[in-house]
Amino acid sequence: MILKNRAKPLPLRKLDAATPRLSPQFPGLPKMKEDAKMQQQGYNGEIKVDYFLDNLVPMYTILQDVYLRVNGKNFQIDSLIIANYSIIIVDSKNYKGTITFNTILNQLTRSDGKIESGYEYPITQVKNQKFHLQNWLKQHNLGHIPIKCFVAIADPSTVVQVEGDQEEIGKYVVHAAEVPERIMNTDRQFGNKGAKKHSDYQIGKVILKECGEFDINLFKRYGLRTTDILPGVICPDCGVRGMKRVYNGWQCGNCKCFSRNEHMKAIDDYLLLVKDSITNKACAWFLGNITRGTATRILKKSGLAYHQKHRCWRRE
Known part of the structure; x- marks a missing residue:
């Protein structure tokens, strides 16, 4: 097996x-x-x-x-x-x-x-x-x-x-x-x-x-800073960053691609690259300056666990 x-x-x-x-x-x-x-x-x-x-x-x-x-x-x-x-x-x-x-x-x-x-x-x-x-x-x-x-x-x-x-x-x-x-x-x-x-x-x-998991520190190896990581939802079709929030999803201004859940990839990017937890405020900013209310609704459906003490969301 x-x-x-x-x-x-x-x-x-x-x-x-x-x-x-x-x-x-x-x-x-x-x-x-x-x-x-x-x-x-x-x-x-x-x-x-x-x-x-x-x-x-x-x-x-x-x-x-x-x-x-x-x-x-x-x-x-x-x-x-x-x-x-x-x-x-x-x-x-x-x-x-x-x-x-x-x-x-x-x-x-x-x-x-x-x-x-x-x-x-x-x-x-x-x-x-x-x-x-x-x-x-x-x-x-x-x-x-x-x-x-x-x-x-x-x-x-x-x-x-x-x-x-x-x-x-x-x-x-x-x-x-x-x-x-x-x-x-x-x-x-x-x-x-x-x-x-x-x-x-x-x-x-x-x-x-x-068993552990092999990892590297991108920031040390390549001279990255957290401010180098640019926010925005990336289009799955043309790869352009900055999809706009529309009713019940996201739309690319470049190729007009529509996606319902592409924000999940952006949230995963944030947790991989920036921090292992995300707040409502950080989510609103990273997804392209959407409203805090929309960010909260997205996070509630994301499958992430909410930690009341630190008022943030992270993987269980």
Whole structure:
């Protein structure tokens, strides 16, 4: 079963919320857009790999997007499969074109036919994840469980080349469609070698209890200030900020699109970017200087919880 489902990463949600609300002249905007593009590509790759890992759901316990802390350090794992005799780490990579693993220099390069770029070595990354997970399991009296790790290439059209030890790369790197079979074979081998069978569900519950959520501080990373976040309801069709409140909804002055509930996206943006709670006054301002009474009616229907002591609304 899937014990923890993958959601759109919080840093990506923040970037997607922030970039349409910044002035085109904001210095950090190009970097933010580039980072959002890269994070979206990584997230798309994880979803592609999930499609194949779903084949293991009837047999094993799966946790997606695991974020744990051990010895004062945080570490993240794209997919964690708790099988009958072992635990398998799957790190998803969504590269386009041709990638080359150099086992002598521990280096990865990618070529799209025009530009060659260097990347952090995926095998080093996944070995570090294994090291941290081993330490975490030891601290939770689960250190006896063997761990295997794989680098899953999400796009089937990606060409994998090797400079050096092909056999070494073959131990770790596999296209996504082959991952389930490799996991089943690996777990069977551990069982044949004498590894003890364990309750994958119970171990999954222990890990799930300790899982956090990876986040970044946009304001520190990109030099943002809260005053840089521009208010207004953004049109879902043309992307122009500043939809006007009309009877029973919102209308875009640019493309005339009508939406009944687009204010909910704006409120979510506020809670993501500005503050984790919102007052009636702040809501009225952020939605485009609507009346306080209209803001109050919107918040009452928003699903947010009202906190009388602080006179604000927030997620439960």
